[in-house]
Amino acid sequence: xxSFYEATVDRSxxxxxxxxxxxxxxxxxxxxxxxxxxxxxAGLSTALGLxxxxxxxxxxxxxxxxxxxxxxxNGGFVFGGYSLDCADLLKxxxxxxxRELYTLxxxxxxxxxxxxxxxxxxxxxxxxxxxxxxxxxxxxxxxTQRRLMRDSFGVEWExxxxxxxxxxxxxxxxxxxxxxxxxFHFHPLKYVLGVASAVADAGVQIHEKSPVVRLxxxxxxxxxxxxxxxxEARHVVMAGGGYARNVYARVERAVLPIATxxxxxxxxxxxxxxxxxxxxxxxxxxxxxxxxRPLPDTRILWGGRISVRDRAPDIIARLLRRDxxxxxxxxxxxxxxxxxxxxxxxxRHKMPQIGRSADGVWYATGFGGHGMAPTTVSGExxxxxxxxxxxxxxxxxxxxxxxxYGALGLAAAQLTYTAMxxxxxxxxxxxxxxxxx
Ligand SMILES: Cc1cc2nc3c(=O)[nH]c(=O)nc-3n(C[C@H](O)[C@H](O)[C@H](O)COP(=O)(O)OP(=O)(O)OC[C@H]3O[C@@H](n4cnc5c(N)ncnc54)[C@H](O)[C@@H]3O)c2cc1C
Numbered sequence: 001x002x003s004f005y006e007a008t009v010d011r012s013x014x015x016x017x018x019x020x021x022x023x024x025x026x027x028x029x030x031x032x033x034x035x036x037x038x039x040x041x042a043g044l045s046t047a048l049g050l051x052x053x054x055x056x057x058x059x060x061x062x063x064x065x066x067x068x069x070x071x072x073x074n075g076g077f078v079f080g081g082y083s084l085d086c087a088d089l090l091k092x093x094x095x096x097x098x099r100e101l102y103t104l105x106x107x108x109x110x111x112x113x114x115x116x117x118x119x120x121x122x123x124x125x126x127x128x129x130x131x132x133x134x135x136x137x138x139x140x141x142x143x144t145q146r147r148l149m150r151d152s153f154g155v156e157w158e159x160x161x162x163x164x165x166x167x168x169x170x171x172x173x174x175x176x177x178x179x180x181x182x183x184f185h186f187h188p189l190k191y192v193l194g195v196a197s198a199v200a201d202a203g204v205q206i207h208e209k210s211p212v213v214r215l216x217x218x219x220x221x222x223x224x225x226x227x228x229x230x231x232e233a234r235h236v237v238m239a240g241g242g243y244a245r246n247v248y249a250r251v252e253r254a255v256l257p258i259a260t261x262x263x264x265x266x267x268x269x270x271x272x273x274x275x276x277x278x279x280x281x282x283x284x285x286x287x288x289x290x291x292x293r294p295l296p297d298t299r300i301l302w303g304g305r306i307s308v309r310d311r312a313p314d315i316i317a318r319l320l321r322r323d324x325x326x327x328x329x330x331x332x333x334x335x336x337x338x339x340x341x342x343x344x345x346x347x348r349h350k351m352p353q354i355g356r357s358a359d360g361v362w363y364a365t366g367f368g369g370h371g372m373a374p375t376t377v378s379g380e381x382x383x384x385x386x387x388x389x390x391x392x393x394x395x396x397x398x399x400x401x402x403x404x405y406g407a408l409g410l411a412a413a414q415l416t417y418t419a420m421x422x423x424x425x426x427x428x429x430x431x432x433x434x435x436x437x
Pocket of ligand 1 (some may be wrong): 039
Protein backbone atom coordinates (compact mmCIF):
# COMPACT_ATOMS: atom_id res chain seq x y z
CA UNK A 1 0.00 0.00 0.00
CA UNK A 2 1.49 3.33 -1.09
CA SER A 3 1.15 6.44 1.06
CA PHE A 4 -1.78 8.68 0.22
CA TYR A 5 0.70 11.50 -0.24
CA GLU A 6 2.89 9.66 -2.79
CA ALA A 7 -0.25 8.56 -4.63
CA THR A 8 -1.41 12.16 -4.98
CA VAL A 9 1.72 13.95 -6.21
CA ASP A 10 3.16 14.09 -9.66
CA ARG A 11 6.87 14.23 -9.02
CA SER A 12 7.57 14.85 -12.70
CA UNK A 13 5.43 18.02 -12.64
CA UNK A 14 6.59 19.27 -9.29
CA UNK A 15 9.44 21.47 -10.54
CA UNK A 16 8.23 24.87 -11.59
CA UNK A 17 11.12 25.13 -14.07
CA UNK A 18 9.84 22.03 -15.67
CA UNK A 19 11.75 19.54 -17.62
CA UNK A 20 13.39 17.10 -15.22
CA UNK A 21 11.34 14.36 -13.57
CA UNK A 22 13.94 13.88 -10.85
CA UNK A 23 17.02 15.52 -9.47
CA UNK A 24 20.05 13.77 -10.98
CA UNK A 25 22.36 11.72 -8.76
CA UNK A 26 25.74 13.21 -7.92
CA UNK A 27 28.56 12.10 -10.20
CA UNK A 28 32.16 13.29 -10.28
CA UNK A 29 33.92 15.50 -7.78
CA UNK A 30 33.50 19.22 -7.29
CA UNK A 31 33.60 21.95 -4.65
CA UNK A 32 30.68 23.69 -2.98
CA UNK A 33 30.34 26.14 -0.14
CA UNK A 34 27.65 24.22 1.78
CA UNK A 35 26.71 20.53 1.48
CA UNK A 36 23.47 19.46 3.18
CA UNK A 37 22.79 15.77 3.82
CA UNK A 38 19.04 15.04 3.75
CA UNK A 39 16.23 16.19 1.47
CA UNK A 40 13.63 16.41 4.23
CA UNK A 41 12.26 19.64 5.59
CA ALA A 42 15.25 20.22 7.90
CA GLY A 43 17.70 20.03 4.99
CA LEU A 44 15.56 21.84 2.44
CA SER A 45 14.56 24.65 4.85
CA THR A 46 18.25 25.24 5.50
CA ALA A 47 18.88 25.34 1.74
CA LEU A 48 16.01 27.77 1.23
CA GLY A 49 17.15 29.95 4.13
CA LEU A 50 20.64 30.10 2.59
CA UNK A 51 19.27 30.88 -0.89
CA UNK A 52 17.08 33.64 0.54
CA UNK A 53 20.17 35.14 2.18
CA UNK A 54 22.09 35.11 -1.10
CA UNK A 55 24.50 32.31 -0.12
CA UNK A 56 25.67 30.62 -3.34
CA UNK A 57 27.14 27.18 -4.06
CA UNK A 58 24.84 25.05 -1.94
CA UNK A 59 24.10 21.36 -2.63
CA UNK A 60 21.57 18.95 -1.08
CA UNK A 61 22.30 15.21 -1.15
CA UNK A 62 19.27 12.92 -0.66
CA UNK A 63 19.66 9.15 -0.35
CA UNK A 64 16.27 8.36 -1.92
CA UNK A 65 13.92 11.04 -3.19
CA UNK A 66 13.12 14.46 -1.80
CA UNK A 67 10.47 14.02 0.93
CA UNK A 68 11.17 10.27 1.26
CA UNK A 69 11.42 10.50 5.05
CA UNK A 70 9.13 11.80 7.78
CA UNK A 71 8.67 15.16 6.04
CA UNK A 72 6.75 13.54 3.20
CA UNK A 73 4.79 11.05 5.31
CA ASN A 74 3.52 12.93 8.35
CA GLY A 75 0.12 13.92 9.72
CA GLY A 76 0.32 17.36 8.11
CA PHE A 77 -0.33 19.35 11.32
CA VAL A 78 1.51 22.68 11.35
CA PHE A 79 1.49 24.31 14.77
CA GLY A 80 3.69 25.90 17.39
CA GLY A 81 5.78 24.04 19.94
CA TYR A 82 8.19 21.11 20.00
CA SER A 83 8.01 17.42 20.91
CA LEU A 84 9.02 18.39 24.43
CA ASP A 85 5.83 19.76 25.93
CA CYS A 86 5.63 23.40 26.92
CA ALA A 87 5.48 22.71 30.69
CA ASP A 88 8.79 20.81 30.50
CA LEU A 89 10.32 23.45 28.23
CA LEU A 90 9.48 26.05 30.86
CA LYS A 91 10.85 23.89 33.68
CA UNK A 92 14.12 23.33 31.80
CA UNK A 93 14.79 26.81 30.45
CA UNK A 94 12.91 29.25 32.70
CA UNK A 95 10.36 31.78 31.46
CA UNK A 96 12.41 34.02 29.14
CA UNK A 97 14.32 31.41 27.19
CA UNK A 98 11.36 29.00 27.01
CA ARG A 99 9.23 31.75 25.51
CA GLU A 100 12.02 32.71 23.11
CA LEU A 101 12.21 29.15 21.73
CA TYR A 102 8.44 28.73 21.60
CA THR A 103 8.01 32.00 19.71
CA LEU A 104 10.46 30.78 17.07
CA UNK A 105 7.94 28.03 16.23
CA UNK A 106 4.91 30.32 15.93
CA UNK A 107 7.03 32.62 13.74
CA UNK A 108 7.85 29.55 11.66
CA UNK A 109 4.15 28.78 11.19
CA UNK A 110 3.78 32.31 9.78
CA UNK A 111 6.89 31.90 7.62
CA UNK A 112 5.53 28.67 6.16
CA UNK A 113 2.29 30.48 5.24
CA UNK A 114 4.34 33.24 3.57
CA UNK A 115 6.50 30.77 1.66
CA UNK A 116 3.44 28.90 0.40
CA UNK A 117 2.24 32.23 -1.05
CA UNK A 118 5.61 33.52 -2.25
CA UNK A 119 6.61 30.32 -4.06
CA UNK A 120 3.03 29.46 -5.09
CA UNK A 121 3.16 26.03 -3.44
CA UNK A 122 -0.11 24.25 -4.04
CA UNK A 123 -0.26 22.00 -0.96
CA UNK A 124 -3.94 21.71 0.02
CA UNK A 125 -3.71 24.12 2.94
CA UNK A 126 -6.66 24.10 5.34
CA UNK A 127 -6.03 27.11 7.55
CA UNK A 128 -8.59 26.24 10.20
CA UNK A 129 -6.66 25.62 13.41
CA UNK A 130 -6.11 22.55 15.55
CA UNK A 131 -8.26 21.12 18.37
CA UNK A 132 -6.73 19.44 21.42
CA UNK A 133 -9.53 17.11 22.61
CA UNK A 134 -9.55 15.89 26.21
CA UNK A 135 -9.60 12.09 26.38
CA UNK A 136 -9.99 12.21 30.16
CA UNK A 137 -12.89 13.40 32.27
CA UNK A 138 -10.55 15.75 34.09
CA UNK A 139 -11.19 19.42 33.25
CA UNK A 140 -8.02 20.43 35.13
CA UNK A 141 -5.90 19.02 32.29
CA UNK A 142 -7.28 21.60 29.88
CA UNK A 143 -7.38 24.45 32.41
CA THR A 144 -3.74 23.92 33.32
CA GLN A 145 -2.67 23.78 29.69
CA ARG A 146 -4.70 26.84 28.77
CA ARG A 147 -3.26 28.90 31.63
CA LEU A 148 0.28 27.77 30.82
CA MET A 149 -0.05 28.80 27.17
CA ARG A 150 -1.59 32.16 28.07
CA ASP A 151 0.59 33.14 31.04
CA SER A 152 3.96 31.76 30.00
CA PHE A 153 3.83 31.73 26.20
CA GLY A 154 1.44 34.58 25.38
CA VAL A 155 -0.99 32.57 23.23
CA GLU A 156 -4.71 32.01 23.75
CA TRP A 157 -5.95 28.46 23.27
CA GLU A 158 -9.72 28.86 23.33
CA UNK A 159 -11.82 26.48 25.45
CA UNK A 160 -14.38 24.36 23.61
CA UNK A 161 -17.15 23.01 25.86
CA UNK A 162 -17.94 19.29 25.71
CA UNK A 163 -21.33 19.84 24.04
CA UNK A 164 -19.91 22.19 21.40
CA UNK A 165 -17.09 19.75 20.68
CA UNK A 166 -19.53 16.86 20.37
CA UNK A 167 -21.47 18.77 17.76
CA UNK A 168 -18.30 19.31 15.69
CA UNK A 169 -16.80 15.87 16.31
CA UNK A 170 -19.64 13.36 16.27
CA UNK A 171 -18.38 11.34 19.18
CA UNK A 172 -19.01 11.16 22.91
CA UNK A 173 -15.38 10.13 23.48
CA UNK A 174 -14.06 13.54 24.50
CA UNK A 175 -14.53 15.81 27.51
CA UNK A 176 -14.18 19.22 25.89
CA UNK A 177 -11.12 20.68 24.22
CA UNK A 178 -8.89 23.62 23.43
CA UNK A 179 -8.75 25.33 20.06
CA UNK A 180 -5.38 26.60 18.78
CA UNK A 181 -6.27 29.10 16.09
CA UNK A 182 -2.80 29.88 14.69
CA UNK A 183 -2.34 26.45 13.11
CA PHE A 184 -3.12 24.79 9.81
CA HIS A 185 -2.93 21.43 8.09
CA PHE A 186 -1.70 20.54 4.64
CA HIS A 187 -0.32 17.92 2.22
CA PRO A 188 3.22 17.75 3.57
CA LEU A 189 4.78 16.04 0.54
CA LYS A 190 3.41 18.70 -1.82
CA TYR A 191 4.90 21.32 0.49
CA VAL A 192 8.31 19.59 0.59
CA LEU A 193 8.36 19.24 -3.20
CA GLY A 194 7.40 22.92 -3.49
CA VAL A 195 10.24 23.95 -1.19
CA ALA A 196 12.64 21.74 -3.20
CA SER A 197 11.46 23.40 -6.39
CA ALA A 198 11.97 26.89 -4.92
CA VAL A 199 15.42 25.87 -3.74
CA ALA A 200 16.38 24.45 -7.15
CA ASP A 201 15.05 27.53 -8.93
CA ALA A 202 17.29 29.63 -6.67
CA GLY A 203 20.34 27.73 -7.94
CA VAL A 204 20.83 25.10 -5.21
CA GLN A 205 21.90 21.75 -6.66
CA ILE A 206 19.73 18.88 -5.42
CA HIS A 207 20.87 15.31 -6.02
CA GLU A 208 18.51 12.40 -5.38
CA LYS A 209 19.60 8.76 -5.15
CA SER A 210 22.82 10.12 -3.67
CA PRO A 211 23.31 8.60 -0.22
CA VAL A 212 26.21 10.04 1.72
CA VAL A 213 28.39 7.05 2.55
CA ARG A 214 31.36 8.78 4.14
CA LEU A 215 32.32 12.12 5.61
CA UNK A 216 35.97 13.04 6.08
CA UNK A 217 38.06 16.11 6.72
CA UNK A 218 39.79 17.50 3.65
CA UNK A 219 39.75 20.17 0.94
CA UNK A 220 38.46 23.49 2.28
CA UNK A 221 36.83 21.69 5.22
CA UNK A 222 35.16 18.35 4.46
CA UNK A 223 34.82 15.80 1.70
CA UNK A 224 31.39 14.18 1.42
CA UNK A 225 31.31 10.92 -0.51
CA UNK A 226 28.39 9.28 -2.33
CA UNK A 227 28.66 6.01 -4.32
CA UNK A 228 29.38 7.85 -7.59
CA UNK A 229 30.73 11.23 -6.57
CA UNK A 230 32.13 13.52 -3.91
CA UNK A 231 31.70 17.12 -2.80
CA GLU A 232 34.40 19.19 -1.17
CA ALA A 233 32.56 21.55 1.13
CA ARG A 234 33.43 24.36 3.50
CA HIS A 235 30.31 23.66 5.54
CA VAL A 236 28.45 20.39 6.05
CA VAL A 237 24.94 20.11 7.52
CA MET A 238 23.66 16.77 8.85
CA ALA A 239 19.88 16.59 8.41
CA GLY A 240 19.21 12.88 7.88
CA GLY A 241 16.40 12.61 10.49
CA GLY A 242 15.61 9.08 11.74
CA TYR A 243 17.01 7.58 8.53
CA ALA A 244 20.72 8.45 8.87
CA ARG A 245 23.06 5.47 9.42
CA ASN A 246 26.84 5.03 9.52
CA VAL A 247 27.87 8.47 8.32
CA TYR A 248 28.39 10.69 11.35
CA ALA A 249 28.25 8.90 14.67
CA ARG A 250 28.09 12.02 16.87
CA VAL A 251 24.63 12.83 15.53
CA GLU A 252 23.36 9.31 14.88
CA ARG A 253 24.11 8.06 18.38
CA ALA A 254 22.24 11.03 19.84
CA VAL A 255 18.85 10.11 18.36
CA LEU A 256 16.55 7.10 18.34
CA PRO A 257 14.54 6.25 15.23
CA ILE A 258 10.93 5.80 16.40
CA ALA A 259 8.06 4.77 14.11
CA THR A 260 4.56 6.21 13.97
CA UNK A 261 1.72 5.33 11.62
CA UNK A 262 -0.88 6.94 9.37
CA UNK A 263 -3.80 5.77 7.24
CA UNK A 264 -6.41 7.35 4.95
CA UNK A 265 -9.98 6.19 4.51
CA UNK A 266 -11.82 6.05 1.23
CA UNK A 267 -13.53 9.38 0.29
CA UNK A 268 -16.58 9.62 2.55
CA UNK A 269 -18.63 12.16 0.62
CA UNK A 270 -21.56 13.45 2.68
CA UNK A 271 -20.77 10.83 5.36
CA UNK A 272 -17.71 12.79 6.43
CA UNK A 273 -20.02 15.07 8.41
CA UNK A 274 -21.32 12.04 10.36
CA UNK A 275 -17.90 12.10 12.04
CA UNK A 276 -16.15 15.43 11.44
CA UNK A 277 -18.20 18.56 11.06
CA UNK A 278 -15.12 20.74 11.31
CA UNK A 279 -12.24 21.81 9.06
CA UNK A 280 -9.81 21.80 11.99
CA UNK A 281 -7.30 19.02 12.67
CA UNK A 282 -7.70 17.07 15.93
CA UNK A 283 -5.42 15.35 18.45
CA UNK A 284 -6.04 14.24 22.03
CA UNK A 285 -4.50 14.53 25.49
CA UNK A 286 -2.98 11.04 25.81
CA UNK A 287 0.76 10.32 25.66
CA UNK A 288 0.27 8.21 22.50
CA UNK A 289 -2.53 10.29 21.06
CA UNK A 290 -4.67 9.88 17.94
CA UNK A 291 -4.22 12.66 15.37
CA UNK A 292 -6.57 13.11 12.45
CA ARG A 293 -8.03 15.56 10.01
CA PRO A 294 -10.48 15.83 7.15
CA LEU A 295 -8.89 15.88 3.68
CA PRO A 296 -10.22 18.09 0.88
CA ASP A 297 -11.53 15.02 -0.99
CA THR A 298 -13.62 13.98 2.10
CA ARG A 299 -11.31 11.23 3.34
CA ILE A 300 -10.20 11.13 6.95
CA LEU A 301 -6.45 10.97 7.46
CA TRP A 302 -5.83 9.22 10.77
CA GLY A 303 -2.54 8.76 12.59
CA GLY A 304 -1.35 7.45 15.89
CA ARG A 305 0.76 5.07 17.95
CA ILE A 306 4.45 5.21 18.55
CA SER A 307 6.62 2.16 18.37
CA VAL A 308 10.19 1.09 17.94
CA ARG A 309 8.91 -1.25 15.21
CA ASP A 310 8.39 -0.47 11.55
CA ARG A 311 5.23 -2.41 10.60
CA ALA A 312 3.71 -3.64 7.33
CA PRO A 313 0.87 -1.50 5.87
CA ASP A 314 -1.85 -4.14 6.42
CA ILE A 315 -0.95 -4.38 10.12
CA ILE A 316 -0.87 -0.58 10.42
CA ALA A 317 -4.31 -0.36 8.77
CA ARG A 318 -5.71 -2.95 11.20
CA LEU A 319 -4.29 -1.24 14.30
CA LEU A 320 -5.33 2.27 13.31
CA ARG A 321 -8.79 1.16 12.20
CA ARG A 322 -9.32 -0.19 15.69
CA ASP A 323 -8.34 3.21 17.10
CA UNK A 324 -10.65 5.02 14.68
CA UNK A 325 -13.63 2.87 15.68
CA UNK A 326 -13.05 3.55 19.38
CA UNK A 327 -13.83 7.18 18.63
CA UNK A 328 -16.15 6.91 15.62
CA UNK A 329 -17.95 3.54 15.75
CA UNK A 330 -20.33 4.89 13.09
CA UNK A 331 -17.51 4.44 10.52
CA UNK A 332 -17.41 0.65 10.96
CA UNK A 333 -17.99 -0.16 7.29
CA UNK A 334 -15.57 2.43 5.92
CA UNK A 335 -12.71 1.17 3.74
CA UNK A 336 -9.08 2.03 4.50
CA UNK A 337 -7.33 2.79 1.21
CA UNK A 338 -3.85 3.78 2.35
CA UNK A 339 -1.65 2.94 5.34
CA UNK A 340 2.01 3.69 5.93
CA UNK A 341 4.60 4.39 8.57
CA UNK A 342 7.52 6.76 8.99
CA UNK A 343 10.52 7.23 11.24
CA UNK A 344 10.93 10.16 13.57
CA UNK A 345 14.24 11.00 15.23
CA UNK A 346 14.01 11.47 18.99
CA UNK A 347 16.64 12.75 21.37
CA ARG A 348 16.39 11.64 24.99
CA HIS A 349 15.51 15.20 25.99
CA LYS A 350 12.81 15.34 23.24
CA MET A 351 14.04 18.68 21.86
CA PRO A 352 15.55 19.29 18.44
CA GLN A 353 19.32 19.38 18.30
CA ILE A 354 20.40 22.42 16.31
CA GLY A 355 23.97 23.67 16.24
CA ARG A 356 27.57 22.91 15.35
CA SER A 357 29.69 20.19 16.89
CA ALA A 358 33.26 20.63 18.09
CA ASP A 359 34.65 19.35 14.77
CA GLY A 360 32.74 21.97 12.78
CA VAL A 361 29.83 19.88 11.44
CA TRP A 362 26.43 21.59 11.57
CA TYR A 363 23.41 19.50 12.53
CA ALA A 364 19.61 19.75 12.68
CA THR A 365 17.98 16.62 14.02
CA GLY A 366 15.78 15.18 16.79
CA PHE A 367 12.49 16.82 15.78
CA GLY A 368 10.42 13.87 17.00
CA GLY A 369 6.72 13.86 16.15
CA HIS A 370 6.42 17.62 16.05
CA GLY A 371 8.66 18.78 13.26
CA MET A 372 6.94 20.84 10.60
CA ALA A 373 7.41 24.23 12.24
CA PRO A 374 10.61 23.27 14.16
CA THR A 375 12.42 22.12 10.97
CA THR A 376 11.55 25.52 9.51
CA VAL A 377 13.04 27.07 12.68
CA SER A 378 16.23 25.04 12.28
CA GLY A 379 16.52 26.03 8.62
CA GLU A 380 16.36 29.69 9.54
CA UNK A 381 18.77 29.36 12.46
CA UNK A 382 21.39 27.38 10.56
CA UNK A 383 21.13 29.58 7.46
CA UNK A 384 21.57 32.67 9.65
CA UNK A 385 24.54 31.09 11.46
CA UNK A 386 26.28 29.79 8.32
CA UNK A 387 25.84 33.12 6.52
CA UNK A 388 27.33 34.95 9.50
CA UNK A 389 24.12 36.83 10.28
CA UNK A 390 23.79 35.61 13.90
CA UNK A 391 24.72 32.54 15.95
CA UNK A 392 22.24 29.80 16.91
CA UNK A 393 20.49 30.97 20.13
CA UNK A 394 22.29 29.81 23.27
CA UNK A 395 19.18 28.09 24.59
CA UNK A 396 19.65 25.26 22.07
CA UNK A 397 23.00 24.40 23.65
CA UNK A 398 20.97 23.04 26.63
CA UNK A 399 19.65 20.33 24.29
CA UNK A 400 22.87 18.89 22.91
CA UNK A 401 23.88 15.65 21.24
CA UNK A 402 23.40 13.54 24.37
CA UNK A 403 23.85 9.79 23.78
CA UNK A 404 20.61 7.88 23.13
CA TYR A 405 22.23 4.43 23.72
CA GLY A 406 21.10 2.64 20.52
CA ALA A 407 19.36 -0.70 21.06
CA LEU A 408 19.31 -0.19 24.82
CA GLY A 409 17.71 3.23 24.34
CA LEU A 410 15.08 1.72 22.04
CA ALA A 411 14.21 -0.94 24.62
CA ALA A 412 13.95 1.75 27.32
CA ALA A 413 11.78 3.89 25.02
CA GLN A 414 9.43 0.96 24.37
CA LEU A 415 9.13 0.36 28.12
CA THR A 416 8.37 4.05 28.71
CA TYR A 417 5.68 4.03 25.99
CA THR A 418 4.06 0.93 27.39
CA ALA A 419 4.08 2.41 30.90
CA MET A 420 2.64 5.75 29.71
CA UNK A 421 -0.07 3.98 27.71
CA UNK A 422 -0.99 1.92 30.78
CA UNK A 423 -1.08 5.08 32.89
CA UNK A 424 -3.42 6.75 30.35
CA UNK A 425 -5.66 3.66 30.19
CA UNK A 426 -5.97 3.72 34.00
CA UNK A 427 -6.66 7.47 34.08
CA UNK A 428 -9.38 7.07 31.44
CA UNK A 429 -11.14 4.53 33.67
CA UNK A 430 -10.95 6.66 36.82
CA UNK A 431 -14.25 8.32 37.81
CA UNK A 432 -14.39 12.04 37.09
CA UNK A 433 -12.93 14.15 39.96
CA UNK A 434 -16.22 16.12 39.95
CA UNK A 435 -18.21 12.96 40.71
CA UNK A 436 -16.01 11.68 43.55
CA UNK A 437 -17.48 12.43 46.96
C1 LIG B 1 4.03 9.35 10.49
C2 LIG B 1 4.51 10.67 11.03
C3 LIG B 1 3.57 11.64 11.39
C4 LIG B 1 4.00 12.89 11.84
N1 LIG B 1 3.09 13.90 12.00
C5 LIG B 1 3.51 15.17 12.21
C6 LIG B 1 2.61 16.26 12.17
O1 LIG B 1 1.42 16.09 11.90
N2 LIG B 1 3.08 17.51 12.43
C7 LIG B 1 4.40 17.73 12.71
O2 LIG B 1 4.79 18.88 12.98
N3 LIG B 1 5.32 16.72 12.68
C8 LIG B 1 4.89 15.46 12.42
N4 LIG B 1 5.81 14.44 12.35
C9 LIG B 1 7.24 14.75 12.55
C10 LIG B 1 7.89 15.40 11.32
O3 LIG B 1 7.44 14.78 10.15
C11 LIG B 1 9.41 15.29 11.44
O4 LIG B 1 9.82 15.81 12.68
C12 LIG B 1 10.14 16.07 10.36
O5 LIG B 1 9.60 15.80 9.10
C13 LIG B 1 11.63 15.73 10.38
O6 LIG B 1 12.24 16.28 9.25
P1 LIG B 1 13.76 15.90 8.90
O7 LIG B 1 14.11 16.67 7.69
O8 LIG B 1 14.57 16.04 10.12
O9 LIG B 1 13.73 14.33 8.60
P2 LIG B 1 13.20 13.53 7.33
O10 LIG B 1 12.00 14.16 6.75
O11 LIG B 1 13.08 12.11 7.77
O12 LIG B 1 14.33 13.69 6.26
C14 LIG B 1 15.59 13.09 6.37
C15 LIG B 1 16.07 12.77 4.97
O13 LIG B 1 17.44 12.44 5.03
C16 LIG B 1 17.67 11.42 4.09
N5 LIG B 1 18.91 10.72 4.45
C17 LIG B 1 19.14 9.92 5.51
N6 LIG B 1 20.40 9.45 5.48
C18 LIG B 1 20.98 9.97 4.38
C19 LIG B 1 22.27 9.84 3.77
N7 LIG B 1 23.22 9.04 4.31
N8 LIG B 1 22.53 10.53 2.64
C20 LIG B 1 21.58 11.33 2.07
N9 LIG B 1 20.35 11.46 2.59
C21 LIG B 1 20.05 10.80 3.72
C22 LIG B 1 16.44 10.54 4.19
O14 LIG B 1 16.27 9.74 3.03
C23 LIG B 1 15.35 11.57 4.37
O15 LIG B 1 14.74 11.95 3.15
C24 LIG B 1 5.40 13.15 11.97
C25 LIG B 1 6.34 12.16 11.66
C26 LIG B 1 5.90 10.93 11.19
C27 LIG B 1 6.92 9.88 10.82
